[in-house]
Amino acid sequence: MVKMSGSQALIQGLWSEGVRAIFGIPGGQIMPVYDALYDSEIRHILARHEQCAAHMADGYARASGHPGVCMATSGPGATNLVTGIATAYADSSPIVAITGQVAKPFIGKDAFQECDTIGIVTPITKYTLQPMEANEIPEAIKKAFLIASTGRPGPVLVDIPRDVQTGVSDISIPDKVEVRGYKPHVKPHPLQIERAADLLLNADKPMIWSGGGVIIANAAPQLRAIAELLLAPVVTSLIGKGSFPENHPLSLGPIGMHGRPEANKMVCETDCLLAVGVRFSDRSTGRFEEFCQDASIIHIDIDPAELGKNKKPNLPIVADVGIALNELLAAIKRKLAKREETAWSKRVEEIKEQFQNSSFGESKGYQPQIVEKIREILPSNGILTTEVGKNQMWGELYYKVIEPRTWITSTGLGTMGFGFPAAVGAKVAKPDVPVVDLAGDGSFRMTENSLAVCVDEHIPVTVVILNNSSLGMVEQWQRLFHDRRYSAVKLSGSPDFVKLAEAYGAQGFRAQSIEEFEKVFKEAIKSDVATVIDCPVAPEEDVFPFVPPGRGLKDILYGAESA
Numbered sequence: 001m002v003k004m005s006g007s008q009a010l011i012q013g014l015w016s017e018g019v020r021a022i023f024g025i026p027g028g029q030i031m032p033v034y035d036a037l038y039d040s041e042i043r044h045i046l047a048r049h050e051q052c053a054a055h056m057a058d059g060y061a062r063a064s065g066h067p068g069v070c071m072a073t074s075g076p077g078a079t080n081l082v083t084g085i086a087t088a089y090a091d092s093s094p095i096v097a098i099t100g101q102v103a104k105p106f107i108g109k110d111a112f113q114e115c116d117t118i119g120i121v122t123p124i125t126k127y128t129l130q131p132m133e134a135n136e137i138p139e140a141i142k143k144a145f146l147i148a149s150t151g152r153p154g155p156v157l158v159d160i161p162r163d164v165q166t167g168v169s170d171i172s173i174p175d176k177v178e179v180r181g182y183k184p185h186v187k188p189h190p191l192q193i194e195r196a197a198d199l200l201l202n203a204d205k206p207m208i209w210s211g212g213g214v215i216i217a218n219a220a221p222q223l224r225a226i227a228e229l230l231l232a233p234v235v236t237s238l239i240g241k242g243s244f245p246e247n248h249p250l251s252l253g254p255i256g257m258h259g260r261p262e263a264n265k266m267v268c269e270t271d272c273l274l275a276v277g278v279r280f281s282d283r284s285t286g287r288f289e290e291f292c293q294d295a296s297i298i299h300i301d302i303d304p305a306e307l308g309k310n311k312k313p314n315l316p317i318v319a320d321v322g323i324a325l326n327e328l329l330a331a332i333k334r335k336l337a338k339r340e341e342t343a344w345s346k347r348v349e350e351i352k353e354q355f356q357n358s359s360f361g362e363s364k365g366y367q368p369q370i371v372e373k374i375r376e377i378l379p380s381n382g383i384l385t386t387e388v389g390k391n392q393m394w395g396e397l398y399y400k401v402i403e404p405r406t407w408i409t410s411t412g413l414g415t416m417g418f419g420f421p422a423a424v425g426a427k428v429a430k431p432d433v434p435v436v437d438l439a440g441d442g443s444f445r446m447t448e449n450s451l452a453v454c455v456d457e458h459i460p461v462t463v464v465i466l467n468n469s470s471l472g473m474v475e476q477w478q479r480l481f482h483d484r485r486y487s488a489v490k491l492s493g494s495p496d497f498v499k500l501a502e503a504y505g506a507q508g509f510r511a512q513s514i515e516e517f518e519k520v521f522k523e524a525i526k527s528d529v530a531t532v533i534d535c536p537v538a539p540e541e542d543v544f545p546f547v548p549p550g551r552g553l554k555d556i557l558y559g560a561e562s563a
């Protein structure tokens, strides 16, 4: 036991959890913590908006696999974190948010900058804690990290009243902590694994659907081994891109509204689907009733709440995805030495042939070309984040992700403004790899102030803006489904993005052709300052193919004429 303040205990607790970077903004009710931070070796990255601090922590977590930490003061600081916390929650990303709160005697008195942070975030966090004495802080921090990073990961918020931060007590930092009632189920039942193996081996058209849970569990190698043994094609969810190398012969890419047509077509044909670490999102499945109607579905997930939530599986398995896939691989190996090519595996080649080199129309437009060029130039461990809109969908269709944790995008909440701060967080986690945000002009404008953070903190990320002077995705939907009644989508009044970057002290380029883009992009990812590349693109260049909302995966639109 050592005499220290609650704030000192917090900083020590964070340090002992391995925290070396915090993203945040100070304010009145968190100042004692910032004072203690002054004496610590933890790097503090001053965000320019708390929403960005939360997205930075999220990007850090997704790139590294370790919880990211964000911090804010009470009231508006805490409420500004909300979109970032909800984004992390929807995508099962482990962040720990620390907020200041008014001193205990002021709670419930409508004090300056008081708000019920715990009440606000309870539906969008995995857990919340509010230590009420200084000596409770170390245990609260340990619990926060344990809960955020185990089982199905997610955000945890620790709200600390100001007088608890300043209170001095005899405090020790525990090595271990137990959370009563919290026991994430990890081991699958052996009989279920045997059954899953039999179902897959007896199927004529086995297929794997791999999701974000495979990435979280670091289980990509096991998944690949199973696919190769079974000669089963693999499709992913949008967030699951990277759980199976998209340049692998068995990869068909992502399914869903903006998925690859070959993936959507083949998933309609399978007779046995192994769905791993996916949540059967409507964006992936289209109409639930039509999804894999004639297939047996095996669903493995660590969160029992996911099994049967949207689609009832024939074989539900609650388990840590890594352990379950290890055991499934062993079971399949016991029963099958090598599988010869089948009609189904030949169909994979055939369908890929049909679609992979096609732009689904005439010639490939500028935006797919840019996305493919990024892939060509970035090394396989380079990280691409995206915003939300057409930019994300071009990425989904044309950017082949090779390694886990190199594709970071907001899929559950679909948060515009996520990609740039997430890229900053990812670059802090992985300073040696190039990190690029693929943006739309609308999304970039929501969090462009992170340019100040990049310059100030020497975090050289590259932002590629597909600049169509419009809220493009909404415009596309208005074009296709609302009779071209363009309501509130034209983004006039944007600054010159090259000059904007320069005004922040970053670097700006404009690329009007693919040749120009190639040249400046190569320069940008090697540069030691943040770079914005403004690519003027045509607003009418729409993203196709896609499955219209409310339809089944077989109803693919290849162009405006089929809408």
Ligand SMILES: Cc1ncc(C[n+]2csc(CCOP(=O)(O)OP(=O)(O)O)c2C)c(N)n1
Binding pocket: 387, 388, 389, 390, 391, 392, 414, 415, 416, 417, 439, 440, 441, 442, 443, 444, 466, 468, 470, 471, 472, 473, 474
């Ligand atoms: C914070 C937030 N507000 C609104 C939306 C709804 N929305 C989805 S896509 C989109 C347009 C995106 O425009 P832009 O960032 O310019 O990208 P583009 O589609 O043009 O590539 C909008 C407004 C959203 N997803 N997130």
